[in-house]
Amino acid sequence: MSNILEIQQLSKSYRSVKAIKNLSIHIDPGQAFGLLGPNGSGKTTTLSILTGILRQDTGTYSWFGETPSPGQRTRIGSLIETPHFYPYLNLEKNLRIICTIKNIGFDDIELVLKETRLFERRKSRFKTLSLGMKQRLGIAAALLGDPRVLVLDEPTNGLDPEGIAEVRETIIEQVERGKTLILASHILSEVEKICSHVAILKNGDLLAAGSVKEILTEEEVVEFSSSDNAKLLRLLEENNVVTEARKENGVLVALLQPGMKIGDLNTFAFGNGVVIDHLVSRKKSLEAQFLELVKE
Amino acid sequence: MQVKKLIRIEQVKILNYIPFQILLGLYVVAIVLGLVIYPLIDKQIPVISLSDLFRFPDVWSFMTWITEPYNILLALIVIMITTNEFSNHTFKTQVIFGLGRRELLTQKIVLIFLLAALATILIGLTSVLLGLTHSYKITPGIMVENIWKLLPYFLSSVTYMIIGLFIALLVKNTAMSILSFIGFRTFVEPVLFLIFREKEIRWFFPMRANTQLTPLPDLIEIFQRKMNSAEPVDPSSLDILPKGLPLWANALLVTGYVAIIIFFSYRIMDRKRLS
Known part of the structure; x- marks a missing residue:
């Protein structure tokens, strides 16, 4: 397989605002790819298109060298913006729904809940979780089924310093195990610590893309x-x-x-x-x- | 297999949803209360005997007619679980993890058919119970003579919920959707019906056509039969109430409405923002 993700000339506008303009990126297997940019630079819009939530105006993208289809997304673990689950269901039941969607058994649930330190809360309703816990559940859901690709949009949002460190550790671990990572962040140091490659976005424009070493060398x-x-x-x-x-x-x-x-x-x-x-x-x-x- | 998967997902969502349990509970309670209350009412009306309506085969017409408004509760269930998906942003979550937009809608449509089937079975069982306790003469032939009335009931139930689903997709907000649905059912259409009382078109309104699927039983015919009158009264002379379309035409019309609504629902789903 040549690459994991190929984006060509992707554009999306919200009424008069151009969220992304002719974005082209390609990501190879095993890369930890950072989408870096300030708020409103088009990171979430890009990831929303890639995960099927939004439709692009023009341009194309392909996952695993195939044209996009919903089933493809069962092979990708994503967390876009804040995680959304059924507030009245407990964590376990929420993750069961995701497992069913992904066509996998429920065995992974215990594993990912332990990985994200939520196992003790597995019988709590989603709405009773703190912001940080919700975020961690979002990461747990993304890890279900051990997907080859992780798409994480600001995964450390709303976490306390300890939580941030833990989540980063989890992500780095996943990358070290050979997963391809696409990470959107406005925090430079986060991208620098986790990613091997980076694309810098601003107002929907791609300013630079390449390896972190190339783009972000200390001059x-x-x-x-x-x-x-x-x-x-x-x-x-x-x-x-x-x-x-x-x-x-x-x-x-x-x-x-x-x-x-x-x-x-x-x-x-x-x-x-x-x-x-x-x-x-x-x-x-x-x-x-x-x-x-x-x-x- | 895909449908089975969608049902499994929907099952987790709704069985644990307390408003669903409450509304479905209300539906069942309404039916059970009916069983208790109709015979009591009958005891207070000396001349006309309502219990004639509880006998086979007329019990099928009676039960499907009197329980028709209960479907509003089912429509409310559908509206709530659909608008919840928007307000909880869970449509989005399901798409991210691998469902297609159309599957999100298929989920709800499958649920509607299951709920309608459940409702129809419940009404069927209740009718059998009433029939068995009130009929003088019970033969299998008489028992099932009008059992087909459950089919238009099923269709009517589906239509209620499909209209609810459509409104939920358009409006997205729970309270506004419920208001729109109830307003449409109890105010807008009845007022239109009055405005167009001279015109045939009034029989083509969706809610009206739908309620006509389970019409008021032909009381005159039933009592006549009871009196064993040798010379039946000319039905046309008794035709004080306008009857609307024949049942088969009504069923066709309503099926058409359901098909159109489902078609446009998929169109909306293709374009709708999921949160």
Whole structure:
């Protein structure tokens, strides 16, 4: 099988608002794919289309190389937005309904309830659960039947820090067991911790897509000056020590080329007869990069 | 197999749903109370004997006629469980985990047919009970002579619930759906019926056509039969009440309505936002 999911030119509008525009993504087996973007960037809309809740205006998608069909979704474990179950049914009965839909036995119920620490509450009605527990039940339901693919939309929403850590651990475990994961999140660190690949969305546009390493590398910005800034800059740029240099308040600001360290810059300048009188590293955090990406 | 699966899903949902238990309980209680109360009423009316209506084969016409409004309770059940799926967003959940939109609707339609079958069986059993306790002469032939009246009752029951389902799909909100259904059944159609009292079209209104499936038993004919009058009165001279369409035409008309409503329900389901 070539890939798990292929999205081509997907678009969806709500009246005048374009939720996603010509989105194309493809996801290979075993990838942990993050959909990263601020609120309202089209993440949930995308996942809702992929799970059959919404219909796209134009474009196509295919799961497992097949045209979409309801039965296909029995092989995918999904949690879209907040989980919705029958409030008057207990957890076990709610999960029985899901098992029946997925054409699987009830044996998995105990397993997933224990996995999400809800086993003790299995006889409680869904409406009596706290927000965090409801969220965990949503994850439990997604895990039913050990599906090959997990589609999780903001799975740590509404959880306390301990809950967040646990859920992340569960997800990472699933990924390590070879599952393909599609994770929507507005929390950069979450995507960074869990995902191998990422697509960044903003206002329905795909800003960037690729491996997390490629897209979200930590770049080092340096601030420096010398008695002859012009010469220094020419030297550094010609020899591929820095790029994207600019002047800022009388000092030079530039990006260190990959593999270069701040000391290398100093050594290089000194070796070429330029004495640097000011040299500061301004590490650009991932958060800053992400914000920059979505700001433009 | 798919239908069996849909029934299994629906079964978990409704058997544990307290309003369902209450409404179904009310339905059964109404029938049982009927069994107790009709004979009591009869004792207070000296001249006309209602118990004639409890005898085979007339009990079939009587029971299907008098229990026809009970179907409103069944329609309310269907409205509540359907609008609940919208307000709990559980239609969405079922789609996410692998049901098609059309299957969501098929679930409810299958449920409607099952409930109608259950109701028909209950009415059938009650009729047998009344018949056995009130008939002077019981032969298998007389017992089953009018048993076919259960068929239009079944159709009528399905129609009530299908109309309820359709309103629930359109309106989505529980309270508004119930109001619309009751308003349509008890106000809108009766008023239209009055407005069009001179026109034949009034017999074609869906609720009216539906109630005509289980019409008021032909009392005059029944009493005449009882009196053993050698010379039957000319039926046309007694035709004070307008009768509407013949039963077969009515059944055809109502089946047509049900088919149209089911068709449009699937169309709506294809497009409807699920929450």
